[in-house]
Amino acid sequence: MKEIRYIRAITEALSEEMARDEDVFVIGEDVGGPGGAFSATKDLLEKFGEKRVKDTPISESAIVGLAIGAATQGLRPVAEIMFMDFLTVCMDQIVNQMAKMRYMFGGIYKLPVVIRAPCGGGLNAGPQHSQCLEAWFAHIPGLKVVMPATPYDVKGLLKTSIRDDNPVLFIENKALYAFKGEIPEEEYLIPIGKADVKRKGRDVTVVATSRMVHQSLEAAKSLSNEGIEVEVIDLRTINPLDKETIFQSVEKTSRLVIAHEAVKAFGIGAEIAAMVCEEMIDCLDAPILRVGAPFVPVPFNLENFYLPNTEGVVQAVKKVMAY
Amino acid sequence: MVKRETLLEMFYLMVKVRRVEERLLDIFAQGRIPGFIHVGIGQEAVAAGVCSQLEPNDYIFTTHRGHGQAIAKGIDLKRFMAEIYGRRDGYCKGKSGSMHIACKEMGVVGSNGIVGGGIPISLGTAFASVWKGEKRVTVCFFGDGAANEGTFHESLNLASLWNLPVIFCCENNGWAQFTPQKVYMKLENISARAGSYGMVGVTVDGDDVLKVYEEAKRAIERARKGQGPTLLECKTHRWFGHFAGDAQKYRPAKDIEEARGFDPIVKFQRFLIESKYINPEYIKTVEAKIKSEIDEAVSFAESSPVAGEEELFNDVYV
Ligand SMILES: Cc1ncc(C[n+]2csc(CCOP(=O)(O)OP(=O)(O)O)c2C)c(N)n1
Numbered sequence: 001m002k003e004i005r006y007i008r009a010i011t012e013a014l015s016e017e018m019a020r021d022e023d024v025f026v027i028g029e030d031v032g033g034p035g036g037a038f039s040a041t042k043d044l045l046e047k048f049g050e051k052r053v054k055d056t057p058i059s060e061s062a063i064v065g066l067a068i069g070a071a072t073q074g075l076r077p078v079a080e081i082m083f084m085d086f087l088t089v090c091m092d093q094i095v096n097q098m099a100k101m102r103y104m105f106g107g108i109y110k111l112p113v114v115i116r117a118p119c120g121g122g123l124n125a126g127p128q129h130s131q132c133l134e135a136w137f138a139h140i141p142g143l144k145v146v147m148p149a150t151p152y153d154v155k156g157l158l159k160t161s162i163r164d165d166n167p168v169l170f171i172e173n174k175a176l177y178a179f180k181g182e183i184p185e186e187e188y189l190i191p192i193g194k195a196d197v198k199r200k201g202r203d204v205t206v207v208a209t210s211r212m213v214h215q216s217l218e219a220a221k222s223l224s225n226e227g228i229e230v231e232v233i234d235l236r237t238i239n240p241l242d243k244e245t246i247f248q249s250v251e252k253t254s255r256l257v258i259a260h261e262a263v264k265a266f267g268i269g270a271e272i273a274a275m276v277c278e279e280m281i282d283c284l285d286a287p288i289l290r291v292g293a294p295f296v297p298v299p300f301n302l303e304n305f306y307l308p309n310t311e312g313v314v315q316a317v318k319k320v321m322a323y
Numbered sequence: 324m325v326k327r328e329t330l331l332e333m334f335y336l337m338v339k340v341r342r343v344e345e346r347l348l349d350i351f352a353q354g355r356i357p358g359f360i361h362v363g364i365g366q367e368a369v370a371a372g373v374c375s376q377l378e379p380n381d382y383i384f385t386t387h388r389g390h391g392q393a394i395a396k397g398i399d400l401k402r403f404m405a406e407i408y409g410r411r412d413g414y415c416k417g418k419s420g421s422m423h424i425a426c427k428e429m430g431v432v433g434s435n436g437i438v439g440g441g442i443p444i445s446l447g448t449a450f451a452s453v454w455k456g457e458k459r460v461t462v463c464f465f466g467d468g469a470a471n472e473g474t475f476h477e478s479l480n481l482a483s484l485w486n487l488p489v490i491f492c493c494e495n496n497g498w499a500q501f502t503p504q505k506v507y508m509k510l511e512n513i514s515a516r517a518g519s520y521g522m523v524g525v526t527v528d529g530d531d532v533l534k535v536y537e538e539a540k541r542a543i544e545r546a547r548k549g550q551g552p553t554l555l556e557c558k559t560h561r562w563f564g565h566f567a568g569d570a571q572k573y574r575p576a577k578d579i580e581e582a583r584g585f586d587p588i589v590k591f592q593r594f595l596i597e598s599k600y601i602n603p604e605y606i607k608t609v610e611a612k613i614k615s616e617i618d619e620a621v622s623f624a625e626s627s628p629v630a631g632e633e634e635l636f637n638d639v640y641v
């Protein structure tokens with residue numbers, strides 16, 4: 001095992017996949033010499049040359065469109081969109097083109113495109129550089145949405161995403177880029193669509209994503225001191241959703257809290273809660289609670305009041321326990 | 324001078340596209356086709372002049388008004404018709420319809436229902452050609468209306484910057500849905516924008532197939548030689564409404580009448596006869612051949628089974 005930062009796990013995954021498969025290339029703004037806005041593509045230009053590390057103009061639709069067209073011809077592009085918020089300027093390419101081309105053309109194309117983009121607050125980056133929009137994309141048939149929380153999951157899932165023949169939106173968390181974790185020295189892969197039980201517990205299931213996985217683990221630790229054992233499930237992939245792991249856990253605990261950084265209203269928490277109600281309401285001993293951001297834009301200077309945190313998870317767990 | 328064989332091929336393609344679309348209007352009016360269709364009657368010279376000189380493995384991108392380009396690129400009329408009918412033997416298993424036809428084998432990468440939506444994707448096939456060291460070119464067709472989408476700007480800049488082998492073929496029929504060009508654009512020639520991307524831009528009479536052929540030839544040669552993209556604007560005329568059934572209440576009758584005066588087939592036919600390439604007998608033979616091809620395609624389509632429920636969940640993911 002070795003210790004590595006979240007951001008370098010991305011770099012390693014890219015570098016290994018580019019070395020393994022000559023059809024893989026990276027494309028995006030500043031990804032060449034500068035190594036990307038957050039340095040995810042550091043040194044790739046030196047290693048793989050200009051043919052495979054493509055610096056582009058600030059043209060998100062052109063970046064994604066080019067990736068789609070290249071993928072129809074068997075190439076495997078990994079496009080970097082600097083902030084997840086900027087996906088909104090190339091939504092047509094992602095939603096109407098990339099996600100639908102295979103279906104509407106009767107399956108004639110495979111579209112092995114990965115779009116990497118960071119989400120999340122915590123950097124005082126303001127309302128246009130901090131959003132978590134995973135629910136938008138999970139709502140689109142034809143896309144896969146991956147959202148890892150640890151360096152280990154980042155590396156294994158990014159490698160799998162690059163090998164997947166479907167379009168994958170790979171959502172990173174910029175507040176976690178410096179986060180350190182252990183990964184094996186040798187190569188490994190993690191399947192898309194498989195959640196991970198990050199902590200076992202009998203009393204309450206907390207399903208979390210991205211940064212909220214860490215907050216939930218912290219909450220679980222402190223609740224354990226009070227005799228409440230929380231099971232923390234890291235979704236890792238938003239779509240396809242690993243229902244089985246969630247259901248198995250809720251069957252055991254009969255209590256469910258869902259924690260994500262995105263705005264609580266209309267988020268994936270609602271989807272998971274509805275799913276559990278539809279299929280296993282008899283198992284529940286308490287209402288399902290969601291922890292998420294309030295229904296306001298991400299504020300520049302009021303993040304402390306805005307961001308869902310450990311205390312929020314603790315309170316939600318206590319509430320379902322007290323029910 | 325253009326070879327006789329090529330001239331005759333272009334004539335055949337223009338008449339074929341015209342007759343296919345006339346038939347489509349007819350069967351659409353009878354309620355035999357689901358959804359809606361857009362025809363490009365009056366604009367046939369653009370498709371024929373450009374596509375007749377492409378190789379089978381060159382790529383084209385088309386729009387909602389894309390029947391003509393796909394036919395001129397050489398797709399099979401039977402499977403094309405079956406697709407428009409939403410039948411299983413269609414190119415896309417009956418899941419695309421008129422607006423989204425694609426045929427991988429003939430390089431029809433895809434038609435697009437989003438105005439300007441195909442332009443960025445055309446960069447990708449051109450990029451792949453360069454990547455693989457192939458000489459294949461990409462032609463991206465779009466309308467005058469599409470030239471005001473942001474994708475036009477992003478794509479032309481990038482294509483020029485990277486010298487991509489793509490021809491941006493703007494089929495300027497003077498109308499974007501219900502609005503004429505002068506209402507939404509100050510420029511008269513869209514090709515004038517090319518200079519701002521450091522790209523060659525040309526405007527041609529899109530109702531003159533020989534002129535289209537000539538300029539497209541230059542553009543294709545430039546692209547194949549690695550000399551970069553071209554913005555080729557072909558000025559043509561839309562005879563019918565935006566979609567089949569559009570009564571064009573927004574359009575002066577005089578304008579429609581005038582549009583019909585530019586008939587590219589009449590013009591080309593006159594040239595071919597005057598230059599003794601063909602005679603009236605030849606035209607009859609061509610018309611008869613095309614009629615039987617269309618009859619065959621329609622009966623093939625109508626006898627093909629409708630896409631079944633089992634297709635609903637197929638092809639969302641690999
Ligand atoms: C992004 C987008 N905006 C609007 C429409 C509706 N629409 C379909 S075709 C069209 C006009 C397009 O005009 P032009 O590009 O000149 O093509 P033409 O129809 O003349 O072939 C419009 C407005 C659409 N399909 N997509």
Ligand SMILES: [Mg+2]
Binds near residue numbers: 468494496498500
């Ligand atoms: Mg138009």
